Amino acid sequence: MKLKKILKENLTFSAILLFTSLLWIFSFSLFLITNNNTRNELVEIESLRAHEHYESVLNDIFMKLDNIEVFTETVGVDDLNHVRFDEFVENSDFSNIGFISLSIAPNGIMEYYYSPYFDTDLIGLDLVNDDRTHVRESVAYAIENDVVVINGPFILLQGGNGLVFRKAIYEDDDFVAIINLVIEYDNLNTLFDISKSSVVDVGIYNTDNKLLFGELEYQENLASLDTMDIEDVDWQIGIDVSWNFFLTGLITNIIIILLAIVLYVLAVTYGIKAYRRNRILLSTQSDLIYFDNLTSLPNRRLLIKDVNSIIINNQPFYLCFGDLDNFKNLNDILGHSIGDEYLREISDRFHKMTSGMLTIYRWGGDEFIFLIKTHHKETTIEIIESIYEVFKKPITLGEIDYTVSMSIGVVSFPTHGTTIDDLIKRADIVMYDIKSQQKNNYGFFEDKYLDNLQREVDFENKVNSYSLNDFEVFLQPVIKVSNEKIYGFEGLIRLFDNEGKLVNTQEIIKVYERKGDIPKLDKFVFEEVCKYYVILREKYNRRYSFSFNISPITLSKDFIDFVREMIQKYGINPKYFVMEIIETIGFKDLDESLRLLNEIRALGMRIAMDDFGMGYSSLSYITRLPLSVIKIDRDFVHNFQINEFDKMLILTIRDISKSLNIEIIVEGIETFEQLEFIKEIGAHYYQGYLHSKPMRLEKLLELLDKCK
Numbered sequence: 262m263k264l265k266k267i268l269k270e271n272l273t274f275s276a277i278l279l280f281t282s283l284l285w286i287f288s289f290s291l292f293l294i295t296n297n298n299t300r301n302e303l304v305e306i307e308s309l310r311a312h313e314h315y316e317s318v319l320n321d322i323f324m325k326l327d328n329i330e331v332f333t334e335t336v337g338v339d340d341l342n343h344v345r346f347d348e349f350v351e352n353s354d355f356s357n358i359g360f361i362s363l364s365i366a367p368n369g370i371m372e373y374y375y376s377p378y379f380d381t382d383l384i385g386l387d388l389v390n391d392d393r394t395h396v397r398e399s400v401a402y403a404i405e406n407d408v409v410v411i412n413g414p415f416i417l418l419q420g421g422n423g424l425v426f427r428k429a430i431y432e433d434d435d436f437v438a439i440i441n442l443v444i445e446y447d448n449l450n451t452l453f454d455i456s457k458s459s460v461v462d463v464g465i466y467n468t469d470n471k472l473l474f475g476e477l478e479y480q481e482n483l484a485s486l487d488t489m490d491i492e493d494v495d496w497q498i499g500i501d502v503s504w505n506f507f508l509t510g511l512i513t514n515i516i517i518i519l520l521a522i523v524l525y526v527l528a529v530t531y532g533i534k535a536y537r538r539n540r541i542l543l544s545t546q547s548d549l550i551y552f553d554n555l556t557s558l559p560n561r562r563l564l565i566k567d568v569n570s571i572i573i574n575n576q577p578f579y580l581c582f583g584d585l586d587n588f589k590n591l592n593d594i595l596g597h598s599i600g601d602e603y604l605r606e607i608s609d610r611f612h613k614m615t616s617g618m619l620t621i622y623r624w625g626g627d628e629f630i631f632l633i634k635t636h637h638k639e640t641t642i643e644i645i646e647s648i649y650e651v652f653k654k655p656i657t658l659g660e661i662d663y664t665v666s667m668s669i670g671v672v673s674f675p676t677h678g679t680t681i682d683d684l685i686k687r688a689d690i691v692m693y694d695i696k697s698q699q700k701n702n703y704g705f706f707e708d709k710y711l712d713n714l715q716r717e718v719d720f721e722n723k724v725n726s727y728s729l730n731d732f733e734v735f736l737q738p739v740i741k742v743s744n745e746k747i748y749g750f751e752g753l754i755r756l757f758d759n760e761g762k763l764v765n766t767q768e769i770i771k772v773y774e775r776k777g778d779i780p781k782l783d784k785f786v787f788e789e790v791c792k793y794y795v796i797l798r799e800k801y802n803r804r805y806s807f808s809f810n811i812s813p814i815t816l817s818k819d820f821i822d823f824v825r826e827m828i829q830k831y832g833i834n835p836k837y838f839v840m841e842i843i844e845t846i847g848f849k850d851l852d853e854s855l856r857l858l859n860e861i862r863a864l865g866m867r868i869a870m871d872d873f874g875m876g877y878s879s880l881s882y883i884t885r886l887p888l889s890v891i892k893i894d895r896d897f898v899h900n901f902q903i904n905e906f907d908k909m910l911i912l913t914i915r916d917i918s919k920s921l922n923i924e925i926i927v928e929g930i931e932t933f934e935q936l937e938f939i940k941e942i943g944a945h946y947y948q949g950y951l952h953s954k955p956m957r958l959e960k961l962l963e964l965l966d967k968c969k
């Protein structure tokens with residue numbers, strides 16, 4: 262689950278980063294495109310505006326030059342004197358356009374300065390023959406082409422820099438009048454007012470693209486003034502994108518870049534956080550993989566990993582397989598949460614015991630494995646003794662003290678096995694042996710267990726050498742507690758070997774379950790029981806209840822069909838039959854089993870849970886399965902005096918069954934004391950050697966005849 266989360270988080274992070282990048286690339290490109298477009302548009306608009314503006318300014322200037330022409334015509338060249346010229350200039354408002362000098366050169370006759378800088382009039386300057394080449398040439402150009410010539414930039418005689426606008430305004434055979442309008446840069450600047458536009462800078466260039474006026478290359482041009490020849494200048498306006506505009510664009514770019522950086526920083530911070538979190542998650546993930554959720558002890562997976570690595574290094578060790586005694590009962594009676602508490606408390610104690618030499622794993626349920634890295638048997642014994650020492654202190658949950666007891670089987674590597682599977686299997690065999698004998702003790706693997714294993718194989722071969730026809734079905738009476746009368750019988754499979762010795766039934770069942778043939782055997786017994794039913798019905802005209810056992814493996818559609826077939830074949834009434842589900846293995850698919858059991862129930866047959874409390878069943882089964890009967894295992898009855906849990910369990914089962922209208926059969930009643938006890942707790946029926954052992958039909962008929 263967590264891995265999925267990590268994956269999701271990483272994907273989210275990558276997606277965010279990718280999305281941010283894409284978004285940024287997209288918006289930036291969009292910006293560049295639109296920006297470029299608007300920029301071009303703006304430049305165009307501004308250029309036009311600027312053109313118009315400068316054109317009008319220049320036209321204005323030229324118009325004023327034309328006025329001079331008017332002036333000369335009116336006054337006549339001969340009449341020209343500075344007083345009248347003064348008047349004219351003052352009326353013409355030249356000063357507004359930065360006029361500082363006006364010369365009319367009637368063939369070198371006169372130049373007039375309207376200026377605070379000079380108080381002398383210079384008359385008779387022959388500009389056509391001026392010793393300054395550029396003056397001479399520009400004057401000549403203006404006369405020849407009859408155009409306004411813009412000349413400059415110049416360092417003006419009166420100081421500062423400026424442009425001269427020249428125009429021939431009067432010409433006859435021996436007289437040419439040139440008007441020179443000298444405008445300082447400062448004044449030009451106010452006229453053209455280039456600062457008004459944030460988009461374009463404007464310069465006035467000559468046809469060689471040399472800047473005559475403008476900020477852009479102003480200094481540079483000034484430096485080249487000396488060498489700059491007068492050209493055939495018509496005027497033009499050069500446009501350049503202004504720094505201001507560029508700056509505005511730059512600022513927007515910077516903002517976008519900053520925004521992108523912020524986004525990246527956020528994404529990366531998120532990424533780093535996610536990475537850290539994921540690292541923690543991954544480590545918890547490995548905790549989840551290798552440590553048990555409930556107890557935090559290393560789990561089965563880690564054990565396999567650890568043991569395999571020690572085996573590879575060929576280091577000797579001891580492995581102890583421990584199983585808590587009676588834990589299942591505690592869990593059933595007190596509930597899972599108390600059971601969990603109990604396990605946690607034990608595991609806490611185990612945690613404290615863990616050392617370099619001893620690691621304790623939870624194998625599952627109430628099973629623990631102790632891995633002791635030593636080749637000394639004595640050290641191992643010491644450690645195991647210390648484990649039992651830890652158990653001596655009871656576990657207090659709520660107000661009650663619970664004793665802890667565990668059966669442990671011990672094996673050593675490499676003596677008792679060279680693979681983890683072998684080692685655990687053998688330790689498990691020892692543990693079961695201990696448990697079946699005295700519990701709360703430990704034992705080492707011995708050769709006798711190997712013999713047992715061999716015996717198991719031999720036993721299996723032996724069972725397999727018999728066919729179903731060699732089996733018999735014995736009947737054990739079921740006694741009604743209230744009147745001590747036979748209520749019915751349970752059919753139990755029996756096999757006598759060639760020497761006439763009874764073969765262990767439980768072991769036979771295990772063999773049949775292992776090889777998957779148990780349904781055949783169960784069908785066989787059921788049919789036999791049906792036959793007995795018919796016999797007894799005819800003989801005694803009395804309806805006894807008949808029980809037969811089936812393994813959970815047998816429970817299938819096929820078996821239900823078989824039951825139907827038997828009902829037909831023997832004309833039996835299903836309500837006199839009890840199908841006991843034995844507890845050797847649990848239900849694989851509880852829902853499916855439930856469906857099948859309900860079908861059996863619908864046929865009218867009753868269902869019993871056999872050996873309740875010993876195997877896989879739990880109290881929750883009672884409420885879920887369609888049970889009519891619960892059979893309490895004989896172990897409970899045998900233990901009730903010594904084991905408080907068992908007594909409590911029986912009482913709990915009784916209470917639940919009562920409320921669910923389920924009858925209780927107690928098995929294995931051997932003594933009157935036990936009978937008294939089950940009477941006390943209100944069990945309905947019992948089976949047991951006290952009344953009778955399972956027997957052949959003939960013997961049973963004798964017994965029934967006696968009882969008549």
Ligand code: C2E
Nearest residue numbers: 753754766767770786810811812843929930931948949950
């Ligand atoms: P079970 O169904 O619980 O049967 C009761 C077992 O308790 C029988 O053992 C019976 O002989 C034994 N028993 C009855 N009264 C006493 C008593 O007072 N003291 C003691 N110590 N034992 C008593 P059995 O016949 O050896 O059967 C063992 C188990 O094998 C059965 O337990 C049942 O789980 C299984 N089994 C027997 N027959 C069949 C069968 O036909 N099909 C299946 N699937 N399982 C069967």
Ligand code: MG
Nearest residue numbers: 751810841871
């Ligand atoms: Mg039974």
Ligand code: MG
Nearest residue numbers: 871872892928
């Ligand atoms: Mg039983």
